[in-house]
Every structure is written in structure tokens, then in C-alpha cells.
Amino acid sequence: MAYVVTEACVKCKYTDCVDVCPVDCFHEGPNFLAIDPDECIDCTLCVAECPVEAIYAEDDVPAGQKPFIALNAELAKTWPVIIQRKDPLPEHAHWATVQDKLDLLEK
Numbered sequence: 001m002a003y004v005v006t007e008a009c010v011k012c013k014y015t016d017c018v019d020v021c022p023v024d025c026f027h028e029g030p031n032f033l034a035i036d037p038d039e040c041i042d043c044t045l046c047v048a049e050c051p052v053e054a055i056y057a058e059d060d061v062p063a064g065q066k067p068f069i070a071l072n073a074e075l076a077k078t079w080p081v082i083i084q085r086k087d088p089l090p091e092h093a094h095w096a097t098v099q100d101k102l103d104l105l106e107k
Helices: 016-020 045-049 067-076
Strands: 003-005 026-028 033-035 055-057
Touching: 003 033, 003 067, 016 045, 033 067, 045 055
Parallel strands: none
Antiparallel strands: 003 055, 026 033
């Protein structure tokens, strides 16, 4: 079972999770992070680091967020690996409280 980045990450892109990942399974897109399910070792370290609670175990992804399971797998195949923390996106504080952002995800 892998971990999954969900909608709360869109347009925020906090990267605190990247710093604690022991296997470098995070991939970076323009305004979202994705976890490669083939690389994730289910260590749970990233979950506590996410300030917007965007990361869930695959079995615990909320019903409305289920499309993000396949989306993480798809995007991780094409986006580059990110291994160091970066600053969040400029308007992260505003976007952290917005819901229904899937259409804003830039691939």
C-alpha cells in the first residue's frame, strides 16, 4: 500500500514531506507533488510533515479524493523526482483552504 498526495496539495505544494522521505518517491509538477506508488515504502513519515494534511495511505484516501490514487501513479511516471525541500508556492496560504481544485492542477 502506497501513500497518495491529494487535492489539498494543489497550488500549495509544500515540500516538507520531501525532506523526510527515505526513498525519494516524490515527484514535482508545476503546482502539485505526486508519490510514485512503486517507490513508496509505506513508512508514513511524510503524513505528519504535510501542513495541509494532503497525504493519505491509499486505503484511507477519502471517497471524493479516490481519483488521486491513479493520478499520482500517472504523474510520477513523467514528472522529475524532488529530493530537497523548497519554499511553497507564493499564494499557498490562500489555496490551503480552498476545496475542489482538481481542475487547477497543472500537468
